[in-house]
Amino acid sequence: MRPFAFKRAAAPADAVKFVAANRDARFIAGGTNLVDLIKEGVDSPNELVDISRLPLSTVRSMPGGGITIGALAKNTDTANHPIVRKDFPLLTQAILAGASPQIRNMATNGGNLMQRTRCHYFYDLATPCNKRQPGSGCAAKDGLNRYSAIFGWSDSCVAVHPSDMCVALAALDAMVNVQGMDGKTRTIKFTDFHRLPEASPEKDNTLAHGELIVSIDVPKNNFAANSYYLKVRDRASYAFALVSVAAALHVERGTIRSARLALGGVAHKPWRAAAAESFLAGKRAEIGVFQQAAELAVKDAKPLSENGYKVKLAQRAVAKALGRAANL
Ligand code: SF4
Numbered sequence: 103m104r105p106f107a108f109k110r111a112a113a114p115a116d117a118v119k120f121v122a123a124n125r126d127a128r129f130i131a132g133g134t135n136l137v138d139l140i141k142e143g144v145d146s147p148n149e150l151v152d153i154s155r156l157p158l159s160t161v162r163s164m165p166g167g168g169i170t171i172g173a174l175a176k177n178t179d180t181a182n183h184p185i186v187r188k189d190f191p192l193l194t195q196a197i198l199a200g201a202s203p204q205i206r207n208m209a210t211n212g213g214n215l216m217q218r219t220r221c222h223y224f225y226d227l228a229t230p231c232n233k234r235q236p237g238s239g240c241a242a243k244d245g246l247n248r249y250s251a252i253f254g255w256s257d258s259c260v261a262v263h264p265s266d267m268c269v270a271l272a273a274l275d276a277m278v279n280v281q282g283m284d285g286k287t288r289t290i291k292f293t294d295f296h297r298l299p300e301a302s303p304e305k306d307n308t309l310a311h312g313e314l315i316v317s318i319d320v321p322k323n324n325f326a327a328n329s330y331y332l333k334v335r336d337r338a339s340y341a342f343a344l345v346s347v348a349a350a351l352h353v354e355r356g357t358i359r360s361a362r363l364a365l366g367g368v369a370h371k372p373w374r375a376a377a378a379e380s381f382l383a384g385k386r387a388e389i390g391v392f393q394q395a396a397e398l399a400v401k402d403a404k405p406l407s408e409n410g411y412k413v414k415l416a417q418r419a420v421a422k423a424l425g426r427a428a429n430l
Contacts (some may be wrong), residue, residue, distance in 0.1 A: 104146040111153050114281050114314055120151045122283045122312025129153050129314065131174055132208040134201075135217040142225050144218075144234055158212075158316055161186065167322030173212030173315040177267065178203070180211055190320055192350055195331035196270035202340045212315040215268060215278065215295065218306060219261035219370075220342055222246065232258045233303040240303075247406040249344070252413060253369040259303030260406060263296055263371050264342050270331060272372035273348035273364035277319045283312060292318075296371030303370070325350035325362065328387075330426035332419050333366075343367035345416045347423035353387050363399060363424075368416055375399035378420070392424035 111117035121127045127149035130136055139145040158174040161183045169185055180186060181197035201209065223229045223241040230239030242250050243260050250260040276292040296307050309315075329350040335341040346366035352359040361382035363375040378399040385391045396417045403413045 103140060103143070104148060106140075106147055107149045109149065109151050111151055111156060114153075114156055114158065114316060115285055117151050117153045117156065118281055118283055118312050118314050120149070121314075124149050125311060127151055131210045132176070132213050134205050134209045134213065136213075139218065143227055144225055153314070154210075159210075164319065169320050171211055171318045171320070173317055174210045177201070177206040177209045177211065177214060181206070189322075189326050190274065191326060192274065192329035192331055192348055193267070193270045193320065195329075196266045196346075196348060199331055199333040199343075199346070200266035211267070211318060214265055215315060215318075216307070217264060220264045221250070221261040224261065233261060233299075236302070236304045243406065246408065248408040249342070249367075250406055250409055251369045252400075252403040252405045252409060252416070253365075253373050254298045255370065255404070255406075256299045256301065256303070258301050259299035259370065261299070261303065261370060262367050263306075263369070265372070266331070266333060266343065266346060266366060268292075268296070269346055269364045269366035269372045270348045271318065271320065272374055273350055273362040274320050274323060274325075275362070277321075278315060279317045279319065280309060280313045281316050282310065282314075287316060289319075293372075293374060299370045306370075323350070324352040324359070328353050328427045328429070330423050332423040332426065334415060334419055345412055345419050347416075347419045348372075349420070349423035349427040351382070351387065351424070351427050353428060356387055358382050358385050358387050358391075361395075361424075363395070363420065365399070365416060365420070368403075368412060375420070377401070382424075387428040387430070389421070389425055389430060392421045392428070392430075395424060396420035 128147040130150045131154045159172040181194045229241040278290045333346040348364045350362040361379045365373040378395040399420045400417045
């Protein structure tokens with residue numbers, strides 16, 4: 103392991119200043135992914151800036167009925183916060199579907215957004231990986247790609263984003279507030295926060311180096327009574343999604359006023375199924391309609407050699423999640 107300096111930031115501005123000044127510096131909070139990456143030699147920072155004691159762990163209501171979630175609030179505390187449980191149960195379900203209780207007790211919300219793919223080749227230093235070493239190739243594209251993407255991949259990278267929480271946040275049209283070197287905060291739409299791999303898969307998101315996530319806003323919605331997070335995985339706990347679905351419906355007297363659908367385990371970022379959402383608006387909340395929406399949700403899938411099963415799995419998972427959301 104490469105030796106590294108360790109600094110503790112006293113304020114968000116200090117943390118930003120330290121990391122922005124050094125390309126090989128990283129923020130560290132819960133460390134539930136970064137420490138693994140360092141131990142495996144996938145990442146080798148020469149400086150870690152501890153942000154864990156910054157005052158960014160509050161979860162509170164916003165004027166107008168939304169919620170703002172501190173970047174350093176733990177996943178467990180966020181999932182179990184009374185406002186989240188009551189008004190944003192989709193987020194609670196998604197967080198509790200992720201990782202193990204021990205990891206959720208350590209992991210922060212900002213870290214959840216920043217976690218890196220679990221593509222096996224990314225962690226195997228003996229194999230080519232454009233995300234770990236740009237220009238070296240992608241071992242997964244024509245290799246073991248059972249877990250890889252069926253949407254939005256490129257010849258450079260076919261990895262998927264591993265988070266469950268992010269799939270719910272994408273469905274709920276969350277916003278990410280980040281602080282930069284100028285001391286100002288800018289806001290990024292959640293669906294624009296993570297990026298597709300294109301020709302530069304080494305970049306997972308649209309943050310500049312040194313920008314610090316300070317909070318995540320989730321706007322008020324009408325989905326609390328009709329939402330569901332469905333995760334399909336190889337074993338019942340502590341496994342990443344083969345496919346997951348965040349489904350949210352606003353239903354009035356059996357008619358869908360609006361719908362949100364996001365899929366996990368299928369792309370380099372949480373994947374919104376926009377065509378299916380549009381189709382659902384104005385339709386009756388019934389199984390046949392959900393099956394048609396599910397067909398639309400996977401219409402543009404492009405499976406690889408070993409993950410064709412994900413297309414049917416995603417289709418069935420979408421139909422099932424919509425049915426559960428509608429309490430059918
Ligand atoms: Fe690396 Fe991405 Fe290819 Fe996996 S899919 S080997 S992360 S470039």
